[in-house]
Amino acid sequence: MKGKKLITVAFETSCDETAVAIVSDGREVLSNVIYSQIDVHRVFGGVVPEIASRRHLENINGVFESAMDEARVSPDEVDIVGVTYGPGLVGALLIGVATAKAFSFAWGKPLVGVNHIQGHISANYIAHKELSPPFTALVISGGHTAIVEVAGYNEFKILGKTRDDAAGEAYDKVARVLGLPYPGGPAIDEIAKVGNPHSAEFKRVYLEKGSLDFSFSGTKTGVMNYLNSERQAGRTPAAADVAASFQLAIMEVVVAKSVDAVCMMKKDKLALAGGVAANSLLREMLGDACEKHGIALYFPPPELCTDNAAMIGCAAHYKYIGGGRDGLALDACANLEL
Ligand code: KG4
Ligand code: ZN
Secondary structure (H helix, E strand, O other): OOOOOOEEEEEEOOOOEEEEEEEEOOOEEEEEEEEEOHHHHHOOOOOOHHHHHHHHHHHHHHHHHHHHHHHOOOHHHOOEEEEEEEOOOHHHHHHHHHHHHHHHHHHOOOEEEEEHHHHHHHHHHHHOOOOOOOEEEEEEOOOOEEEEEEEEOOEEEEEEEEOOOOHHHHHHHHHHHOOOOOOHHHHHHHHHOOOOOOOOOOOOOOOOOOOOOEOOHHHHHHHHHHHHHHHHOOOOOOHHHHHHHHHHHHHHHHHHHHHHHHHHOOOOEEEEEOHHHHOHHHHHHHHHHHHHHOOEEEOOOHHHHOOOOHHHHHHHHHHHHOOOOEOOOOOOOOOOOO
16 A cells, blocks of 8 residues: 555544544545534634534535545545544534444444644644654644643653643633623734733733643633723723733733743744634744744744634644554543643
8 A cells, every 4th residue: 555645534523613624644624624614603702512513413424425525535545534524512522422422333444532732732743844843832722721842743741730720711701801702812813903912911820930830721811800890990991902901811821831842852842732722822922932042933824823624634643654444442631631
């Protein structure tokens, strides 16, 4: 089989995106179809797990057919069936896992379960064909915030992680109190561009000296307290100013710890992963800091930062190459660790 490119069909349903992608040889995306449920959940101000599962169930077959058509791939050409099996909303994950198992069984093709976080990191391999481990990764999304040493394609060490909220979660909560639409991250990113980042100095939480852990809930609560006291005093701070000041407080810490981690590991490559990696202030600040420290910075385009199945296809490919296989007993795991 030497020289044959492996074709992976990948499914991603861990939260509110129903996604199927076809990936050739791990890094070439033949199709990447995403049905976003954002509009459905926006009226509730966040993801409603029960609704997410139902929508996945309604849409997954159509999304799958579109992905296969667009890639012009037939079932007999498929080598690997990849699927996110955690972490995420268990009911949502189950739809992807059950669908992937059905195709794996019907086609007689190997099933490979993928950790969603590994998927986010793998998005960088699609965007940067020359990138290979080892490198340091900042995983920053709605569910997770961690600094990870990527020792190999399937080898990870957590150097630090959030002790409370994920960064994206803090963004979404602050956006809500500012009256911005869900998801709050992109809304804050946009409005902050015209705000004064020094209108209020919110807490920068660095924790113990040398720690690579994060804590964002104090900064988030600080914003809420500030808004309450301003409103009680009859003042209405501009949302753009609060958004800009909040995200500067978060990103100063994120950038400092990420650069510290790369230097501590004596490495020179940093890759961004996860939905918040699409944030323009983070990219700008990290770009400057990495340049100063001689660190090469990698990040996927915004559409590969947020949830998608192409990144899952890439991760499934490398897990399969490394000998990883899962049987039909594969189950969804809401709290799966990297
Ligand atoms: O990776 P992702 O799609 O889902 C999880 O695995 O969590 O990340 C979603 C998170 C949400 O919290 C969203 O508000 C945030 O990523 N996000 C952003 C931006 N785009 C998405 N946060 C800040 N700036 C952005 N441009
Ligand atoms: Zn994600």
